[in-house]
Amino acid sequence: MTAPTRVAAREILETADDSLLDLIDNLLNRGVMISGEVVLGLAGVDLIYLRLQAMLCAADRVTSREAP
Amino acid sequence: MSRVYLYALLSGTPACETGVGVCSERLRVVALGDLVAVVGDVGELPAPTALTLRAQDAVLRRLCAAVDAVLPVRFGTLVADDAALAESLAPRRPELARALGRISGCEQMTVRVWGEAPAAAPPPVAVEGGPGTRYLAGRRRAREWIHRVPELEPARRGLADLVREERVERHDRPPLLATVQHLVPRGAVGRYLDAIDGARAGLRPWRVSVTGPWPAYAFVDEAA
Amino acid sequence: MSARRPPIEVREIDSLRAELERQASLAETPRWNADPEEVQRSVARLVLTLVEFVRQLLERQAIRRLEGGTLTTEETEAVGVALMRLEETVRDLAGRFGLEPEELNLDLGPLGRLL
Numbered sequence: 235m236t237a238p239t240r241v242a243a244r245e246i247l248e249t250a251d252d253s254l255l256d257l258i259d260n261l262l263n264r265g266v267m268i269s270g271e272v273v274l275g276l277a278g279v280d281l282i283y284l285r286l287q288a289m290l291c292a293a294d295r296v297t298s299r300e301a302p
Numbered sequence: 303m304s305r306v307y308l309y310a311l312l313s314g315t316p317a318c319e320t321g322v323g324v325c326s327e328r329l330r331v332v333a334l335g336d337l338v339a340v341v342g343d344v345g346e347l348p349a350p351t352a353l354t355l356r357a358q359d360a361v362l363r364r365l366c367a368a369v370d371a372v373l374p375v376r377f378g379t380l381v382a383d384d385a386a387l388a389e390s391l392a393p394r395r396p397e398l399a400r401a402l403g404r405i406s407g408c409e410q411m412t413v414r415v416w417g418e419a420p421a422a423a424p425p426p427v428a429v430e431g432g433p434g435t436r437y438l439a440g441r442r443r444a445r446e447w448i449h450r451v452p453e454l455e456p457a458r459r460g461l462a463d464l465v466r467e468e469r470v471e472r473h474d475r476p477p478l479l480a481t482v483q484h485l486v487p488r489g490a491v492g493r494y495l496d497a498i499d500g501a502r503a504g505l506r507p508w509r510v511s512v513t514g515p516w517p518a519y520a521f522v523d524e525a526a
Numbered sequence: 527m528s529a530r531r532p533p534i535e536v537r538e539i540d541s542l543r544a545e546l547e548r549q550a551s552l553a554e555t556p557r558w559n560a561d562p563e564e565v566q567r568s569v570a571r572l573v574l575t576l577v578e579f580v581r582q583l584l585e586r587q588a589i590r591r592l593e594g595g596t597l598t599t600e601e602t603e604a605v606g607v608a609l610m611r612l613e614e615t616v617r618d619l620a621g622r623f624g625l626e627p628e629e630l631n632l633d634l635g636p637l638g639r640l641l
Contacts, residue, residue, distance in 0.1 A: 258350070433606070434604060473545050
């Protein structure tokens, strides 16, 4: 299900004019990200990377709490 | 089977109609304690196209017009149902509430910095010690440098009163050198653009282009 | 609604588009039905991205400790050498698969892009 949206993310870039590029940047690269198993899909990101992201964020939270 | 598509997080329910979403679906709100999520029920993930991206941005702008603080959610965020949404957001509610406080009453201006080469870094301070020590010192400096935009220095004085927060991403891919996001109070756009225009000559050889105002897409996380 | 100042050049638009394309391609999963070299390359990228993340985590911790003054001179040197070697190894492995260092930079949402 996510494969077509990932392809679409690249396609939209090929035809984008400069006003669209900032819109793409804001909507696809920024904003609140939800991660973890509850996420069924995220445009332009395959699920394996979502799972990786969830795991890495958790790792970062744990290590950030450790005293230097 | 319908799933829940997430648009934004707010600190309260908007008083007025929120209209329709990217798939022409009716929008509704989900209460999550002190947060409110604006969602739509969709069949499948919408593909990112000019149409759908503009539609999502339009939803966010309507919400911004209705309430002071809107946290945009990344395009294409799909979860199974309201319970899954609540579960994933529950541990983050304090941080999200803080983010809403930060961006309340503000909007985003996006500045792209262009040039043939980045501003020269100051010469490295001599570090004593072996190769590992010098390497670590170098990495420390490199990390500090990632969030700096010395190219914009001449514009900073004119912008100082207007910029609440800044986020920097260096690309160093000439001519695209860096992207700077500025959080400015609503209504300050005119003064902001005037300040940038006034500084353009002083910014040479670097050039800037500005777009906005945008909903606060780049300010959902705390500064690095 | 959208404020625009002096029109930007075609070169500038192209570099912005290239940067966004790079970011868009970062999250591609191995396509198992693609040619074997491509599969190998994308698996390598997934693995090396993970290694690179851990390297950056370690580096950030080391710098924090350096700034906090809790590393002895010997420890600073040892940690620095270890990180230096780890960076060389990642770069070297990435190169063998035709990957640029920028390709290993995963968008981590709340963590931003660590690099």
